[in-house]
Amino acid sequence: MPARRHLPHYLMVAPFVILFAVFFLYPIGSGLFYSFHDWNAVKPATFVGFDNYARILSSRDFERAMWNLGTYIIITVPLGILVAFGLALLVDSFTGAWGAFFRGAYFLPVVLPAFLAATIWRWIYTPNFGLLNMILGWFGIESINFLNDTSTMLYSLIAVDIWISAGFNMVIILAGLKNIPSELYEAARLDGANKLQQVVYVTIPMLGPVLFFVITYGLISAMQVFDKPWLLTGSSFTSYGGRRNALLFPVMDMMGRAFGAVKFGEAAAYGFLLTIAIVFVTALMFLVRNLRAPR
Amino acid sequence: MKTSTRLQSGVAALALIAAGVATPALAQDVTLEYWVYSDFAQGDALALQQEFISEFIAEHPGVTINITGKGDDDLTAGQVAGAASGTLPDVFMNAAGVGAQLVSVGALSNLYDQWMAMPEEYRAQFDEDALNICMPNPGELYCLPYTGFGSLLFRNLTVLEKAGIDTTTPPATWDEWLDQMKTIKEAGFYGIPDQTLVFNSIAATYAMAGDESNWGIDWETRTTKIDPEVMTKVLQMFVDMVPVNSGTSRNDQATKDLFISNQLAYHAIGPWVDPTYRQAAENGLDYDYVLLPSVREGDHGGIKSYEIIGVAPGDNQEIAFEFAAFITEKQQMVRWAKLLSRYNANAAAMADPEVADLPLIARSVESVKYALQTHPPYFVDTVPNCYLSTIIDFASATADGEYTPEEGAKEMIDELNYCLEG
Amino acid sequence: MSVAEIAPALPRRRKVRVWTVLRWMLAFFIALIAILPVWWMVNVVFSNPGEPVSINPRLYPTSFQDGIDKIYMIFTETDYLHAYLISLLYALFTIAGVLLFGSMAAFEFALFDFPARRILFAIIMLSLMVPAAVTIIPTYLLTAQLGWLNTMQGLVVPGLASAFGFFLLVQFMRSIPRDMIEAARLDGASHFQIYWHVVLPLSRNALITLAILTFMQTWGNYMWPLIVAPSPHMYTVGQVVGLFNSPYSHQTVDVVMTANLLAAVPPLIFFLIFQRRIVEGIAMSGTKG
DSSP states (O other), X not given: OHHHHHHHHHHHHHHHHHHHIXXXXXXXXXXXXXXXXXXXXXSOOEEOTTHHHHHHHTOHHHHHHHHHHHHHHXXXXXXXHXXXXXXXXXXXXXXXXXXXXXXXXXXXHHHSOHHHHHHHHHHHTOTTTSHHHHHHHHTTOOOOOTTTOTTTHHHHHHHHHHHHHHHHHHHHHHHHHHTSOHHHHHHHHHXXXXXXXXXXXXXXXXXXXXXXXXXXXHHHHHTTOOHHHHHHTTOBTTBOSOGGGTTOOHHHHHHIXXXXXXXXHHHHHHHHHHHHHHHHHHHHHHHHHHHHSOO | OHHHHHHHHHHHHHHHHHHHHHSOOOSSOEEEEEEEEGGGGSHHHHHHHHHHHHHHHHHSTTEEEEEEEEOHHHHHHHHHHHHHHTOOXXXXXXXXXXXXXXXXXXXXXXXXXXXXXXXXXXXXXXXXHHHHHTOSSTTOOOOEEEEEEEOEEEEEHHHHHHTTOOOSSOOOBHHHHHHHHHHHHHTTSBOEEETTSSXXXXXXXXXXXXXXXXXXXXXXXXXXXXXXXXXHHHXXXXXXXXXXXXXXXXXXXXXXXXXXXXXXXXXXXXXXXXXXXHHHHTTTOOEEEEOOOBSSTTXXXXXXXXXXXXXXXXXXXXXXXXXHHHHXXXXXXXHHHHHHOOOBSBHHHHHSHHHHTSHHHHHHHHHHHHOEESSOSOSSSOOOHHHHHHXXXXXXXXXXXXXXXXHHHHHHHHHHHHHHHO | OHHHHXXXXXXXXXXXXXXHHHHHHHHHHHHHHHHHHHHHHHHHHTSOTTSOXXXXXXXXXXXXXXXXXXXXXXHHHSOHHHHHHXXXXXXXXXXXXXXXXXXXXXXXXXXXOOTTHHHHHHHHHHHHHSOHHHHHHHHHHHHHHTTOTTSHHHHHGGGSSOHHHHHHHHHHHXXXXXXXXXXXXXXXXXXXXXXXXXXXXXXXXXXXXXXXXHHHHHHHOOHHHHHHOOSGGGOOHHHHHHHHOOTTOOSOHHHHHHHHHHHHHHHHHHHHHHHTTOOSOHHHHHHHO
């Protein structure tokens, strides 16, 4: 009786799967249904076929948002992971009170309310008078309008993004580092491996699944970036994206269409178009992993 | 004159009370949910709101009113969600600018008949312009205008004096103002924040050259009413202000800090920065507020905007309307204005001598006479995001020298019409 | 470090010292970047009102009394303390649920094979990829139908099946050696006992990390509490802080920042307490035992 053999497995996953089906699958299905309807969440939905999708695909804002997103993730995901990995190694190399101090310090930006983090960075980025322009001024660099010059806005966001999220990923990687048996390092040292070689031959392979998590989750959440650009550009439901839409991202546009214009059907269609993009990128990640490490 | 208005309002108040008494006693106890902007539910403002509530309850036994404060976007999100699940607050504030969305989700009941049934004395209290924003069509009234603001031009008198400018009279025209700002810049200070970065500061500048007939959206043809010639003039103003501006936006903290630390001469914004500047005045800041000049002498620029009180449809609608009518009534609006020095849409309250003497209110009353509405007309359709962002984009790009003012105005208007079509 | 002490050759020791100095400098420099902006905000709170705050960083507090007055004002004039309680309960219930249900499911998905495993995994991963803006209104309507508006279960339950937590635990549990599970099975342990007595203790670090991160996410969650619990008696800290953050607020900036900074205190304490419970070499001690 194979079904009976598998029963314990199903019992263990049941609570999660049931909650998941009710509070995620059903809303997702419902959202998919409404994405084919003109729906403002109150009046009865009217079926419009692919109209919502067509309208979004032909809108310039969508093009702009996807283009911004592409550039953003190509830079922020690898850079963010690299920084987080570096921080984790750095923190891990200290022991005792100093280790705890650095760990706490690097995690500090994670606990800040997003509004506060955005406010302080808006101050730092202020043209002519802000801290960063003051420092650049020492080196004779002219004032840069970080949050209103379309050529710098995206990079200004990425810097804030890494400042905030590096600590988050660092904590996950640190937990992974602690799980690596110290005997492995000793063995590598006896084999004459230097610090760098130890990282390459012991740390990275042993951290494989954890790094895979950090990268995949980092990618998925970066593709849904919302609150940082929203707050940095001082956006509201009716006006968002910053100058020339240089910090317009899909989820921002979606929230605007949902709560600003009260077009929930259109917002849902937008969401599924983004989902398709995310699924595609994530599937690629899993494919690469499975090719490299068949399990 | 003054006595007669006071008499009128007294009669109105009596009539209101009479109306309250005349309502048949409620069969059941009712609880009204009342949502306001977060400022209204903090500190002294909350205490006064609660006073209004207890006075209303005293006249209407069996009614309980819960007041809830929320931030700007949070009011909208909460009201849309509430409309979807049938748990709307009974009486709520929001901005006139999101009125169309609230009507589309059925969050606002049409108050027209109830309004018309109110005594004439009561209806005459309201500022006509403000009331009109709630009436998109004959026979429709979706809100009662509540509080609001008109643009003010804050002047740092220390900076002006150091630059050798006579501060006894504010600049009468745009040309005079620009000359002043040039002098200020030569003296080593900044004239004004960058006016091109925020929609409202662009609108306030537009009002210096344009008027109601060439501002806003014509929803029937889905085209912008912005006039290319006026916009050309306005874009030229932005170009002229480039050398004298601080590069910060009017909403930036840095702008306030420059003003406080005597580096910035002018700050055109709403009255909400006054508490900050008043605090700084204790440390020596010397400032006042005047009206924005215009290209025409005797006229003024600036924008105005109103917060509205809406009443949700449903079982409690009637008593909710009574409460809405009560809090927007003169007696309450006088007390509100006196406590916080904030302008509101009750013209009779604004004319009350004790209120009219408050300098911030006096200036605001003057300001709204000339100011343009931010997004007219209201309650018709949702102004798309691209409309606001297009105006900002072309204003900043022209100031940066990417377009000449003529090109910028023409392309902006083409783009706005394209945005409204889609 | 120990290598340097053992190694007799002088040049090598010098090299190590240079690296040590660089390492400390780097660590302090990064700490400065992380802390300075926050320290700046702290000094905005503890400053005289009416002074410029944003143009030059404030490096030291100017008035303790004013800071304390602001904190006192916020605690007395808003329901901040009550909101702390709501947010804390919201976070703790969510952590309990996410850890329990997530680890049970992850245990199966990481270590066993059963029919429909791959497809279920794919579907759960899919939910991470659908933006919340799509599902928020349907989930809200469902919660409203259950009569859970303005309740703790309305806040907590819809977020319990966290695909984030599930995925994180799966990735950590993958590195648990299979032979340990086989050994336990041969010792006569039941399926549930293996989960409870073998896999959970081995996943200690992952669970603590997930608890920390779930706390941060729940504490920072804004949109969901905003619509599902609109009544003031269920306001979370985020919502109370949101009252200060309006662009047209008449509040002065130092008061706004005080309200914001107070929101960062509990998550920081939570982190500092729980991060210390992450211990070295769990997997190893497991193998030995």
